[in-house]
């Protein structure tokens with residue numbers, strides 16, 4: 001039985017914090033694999049202007065040298081965002097019935113799920129396990145205890161991780177820097193930086 005973490009994001013672009021958090025979680029939770037799962041750009045709740053192919057290619061460049069990391073295009077291949085994390089996790093559990101599968105996310109998403117903002121949120125919590133990474137200003141224990149959706153399933157399925165550093169690099173910041181003539185060079189893998197320059201991405 002393999003222990004697998006699924007890390008969902010738009011990865012627009014993937015940043016060094018995505019890689020560092022994935023690596024930290026893999027090490028601390030003894031994961032055999034982290035699956036990076038970029039969402040579709042047809043997603044309805046978040047505008048993603050960068051074509052799937054670019055986000056996918058940058059992701060491949062970023063994870064190429066780490067054998068714990070793989071990318072999966074399941075959500076990108078879906079028609080629109082008819083697919084939610086609930087469906088995705090169901091799909092991965094069915095594909096890997098002998099494995100121990102966890103959804104990796106920041107505590108900001110735990111707050112959203114607890115507030116009932118996710119599709120089929122209660123069933124999602126009921127049927128899955130989660131690795132939740134601390135985010136600055138969010139008390140994960142009280143987030144769970146304040147939400148009936150979360151606290152009534154708090155039987156060990158939430159593995160709460162405080163990474164030790166509140167390092168913040170957002171994809172938004174990197175996009176803004178490219179658009180405004182800034183220099184985000186060391187905030188993302190150098191191969192991704194070069195790819196963005198070569199393809200003229202994130203220009204105004």
Ligand SMILES: Nc1ncnc2c1ncn2[C@@H]1O[C@H](COP(=O)(O)OP(=O)(O)OP(=O)(O)O)[C@@H](O)[C@H]1O
Pocket residue numbers: 008009010011012015017018021104105106107108109133134135166167168169170171172173
């Ligand atoms: N510094 C961080 N610490 C812990 N989790 C993080 C951190 N940054 C992002 N995450 C988590 O990674 C996942 C994907 O986040 P996402 O890619 O949307 O962040 P982002 O880089 O801020 O992107 P954008 O700026 O485009 O919204 C989420 O679960 C989020 O909580």
Ligand SMILES: O=C(O)c1ccc[n+]([C@@H]2O[C@H](COP(=O)([O-])O)[C@@H](O)[C@H]2O)c1
Pocket residue numbers: 007008009010037039046083084085086109117118119
């Ligand atoms: O299923 C949902 O309702 C849902 C709502 C918001 C976000 N998600 C998932 O959460 C992950 C991170 O999302 P985001 O908004 O931080 O890019 C990504 O895998 C999304 O598909 C899922």
